[in-house]
Amino acid sequence: MDGQDPTYNSNLGSSLYNPMISPLTLSTTDAKYNSYDMNANENKPFNDVNGMIQQIMSIVDQSLDEAQARKHAFNQSRLKPAFFQVLCEIKEKTTINLRNFSEDEPPDSQLMRLDNMLLAEGIAGPERLGGSSSSVANANAAASINDESALEHGDYRAKLSQIRQLYHTELEKYEQACNDFTSHVINLLREQSRARPISPREIDRMVSIIRKKFSSIQLQLKQSTCEAVMILRSRFLDARRKRRNFSKTATEVLNEYFYSHLSNPYPSEEAKEELARKCGISVSQVSNWFGNKRIRYKKNIGKAQEEANLYASKLANQAAQGVCGMRRDSDSPQQGER
DNA sequence: TTTTATGATTGATC
DNA sequence: GATCAATCATAAAA
Numbered sequence: 001m002d003g004q005d006p007t008y009n010s011n012l013g014s015s016l017y018n019p020m021i022s023p024l025t026l027s028t029t030d031a032k033y034n035s036y037d038m039n040a041n042e043n044k045p046f047n048d049v050n051g052m053i054q055q056i057m058s059i060v061d062q063s064l065d066e067a068q069a070r071k072h073a074f075n076q077s078r079l080k081p082a083f084f085q086v087l088c089e090i091k092e093k094t095t096i097n098l099r100n101f102s103e104d105e106p107p108d109s110q111l112m113r114l115d116n117m118l119l120a121e122g123i124a125g126p127e128r129l130g131g132s133s134s135s136v137a138n139a140n141a142a143a144s145i146n147d148e149s150a151l152e153h154g155d156y157r158a159k160l161s162q163i164r165q166l167y168h169t170e171l172e173k174y175e176q177a178c179n180d181f182t183s184h185v186i187n188l189l190r191e192q193s194r195a196r197p198i199s200p201r202e203i204d205r206m207v208s209i210i211r212k213k214f215s216s217i218q219l220q221l222k223q224s225t226c227e228a229v230m231i232l233r234s235r236f237l238d239a240r241r242k243r244r245n246f247s248k249t250a251t252e253v254l255n256e257y258f259y260s261h262l263s264n265p266y267p268s269e270e271a272k273e274e275l276a277r278k279c280g281i282s283v284s285q286v287s288n289w290f291g292n293k294r295i296r297y298k299k300n301i302g303k304a305q306e307e308a309n310l311y312a313s314k315l316a317n318q319a320a321q322g323v324c325g326m327r328r329d330s331d332s333p334q335q336g337e338r
Numbered sequence: 339t340t341t342t343a344t345g346a347t348t349g350a351t352c
Numbered sequence: 353g354a355t356c357a358a359t360c361a362t363a364a365a366a
Binding site: 243244245246251284285288289292296 | 343344345346347
């Protein structure tokens with residue numbers, strides 16, 4: 001539309017921009033443009049184009065009433081069908097590429113991944129009553145069996161539900177804005193279709209363009225929601241973040257076993273289960289404790305000797321008082337350690 | 339605030 | 353799969 005095409009220009013000159021049939025009322029600006037045109041008669045088409053541009057530019061300065069009045073005048077003009085016809089002809093020549101415009105695009109794999117994740121985490125889709133992601137449920141089952149984990153699990157669910165709520169609020173907002181904007185554009189195009197040729201297919205295409213733009217905004221929302229869920233999960237699943245020391249009693253029970261089996265501080269599976277039960281911790285925690293204890297004892301035997309003596313005298317006292325409960329157990333197959 | 343203790347994790351080895 | 357050794361992250365003590 002840069003006016004370099006001679007055919008196009010001749011069209012403009014012959015009909016559209018002929019002042020005799022121009023639907024737009026010529027204003028004083030025409031005079032101004034005519035005044036600096038050295039050869040007004042020969043350059044009439046260009047002269048008229050300038051005038052038209054000037055008129056279009058001046059629309060922004062018009063009041064709404066004025067614009068409405070002009071629009072009304074235009075719609076009532078007997079030249080309007082001719083103007084419309086000319087626009088149809090121009091369009092016929094300039095929208096060839098548009099016809100071949102491919103509208104079928106493959107579904108966005110990134111969007112699909114995000115959707116799947118949001119669905120899996122219970123953010124998208126139907127709300128799960130008392131539900132959480134299976135992975136978290138497994139993690140919780142594997143974690144400590146005390147009340148604290150249940151409490152933190154509840155905390156996780158509360159935070160997940162918070163994320164879900166925020167996501168849906170934002171999504172609704174986007175959808176509302178998208179619908180509003182789409183219907184606004186449709187109305188605008190329908191209104192404009194009275195003045196220029198706009199096919200329903202073109203309106204549909206415009207709608208799909210708008211939807212694509214809005215879905216890219218939604219993509220960002222989905223992305224940030226996924227990130228929030230990942231952070232929450234990593235915090236919940238990373239047990240190191242919420243390490244708690246075992247109770248004093250539990251440590252004593254474990255130490256008693258360790259120092260009374262110092263020559264072979266490797267409790268059997270049954271012994272581990274018994275210790276776990278006594279200490280109120282899981283079997284894997286007992287295994288961890290013994291793993292840590294063995295390596296730290298080995299690294300610092302001198303210092304650990306004091307502790308060893310402490311537990312030895314403790315056991316001796318218990319034996320003297322005849323309350324040697326632990327040694328009585330079948331979980332102490334080793335004899336004569338230390 | 340810094341240091342130490344301690345429970346958990348990770349990768350290698352057997 | 354159990355254990356070791358190194359390491360991380362946090363609780364508790366100094």
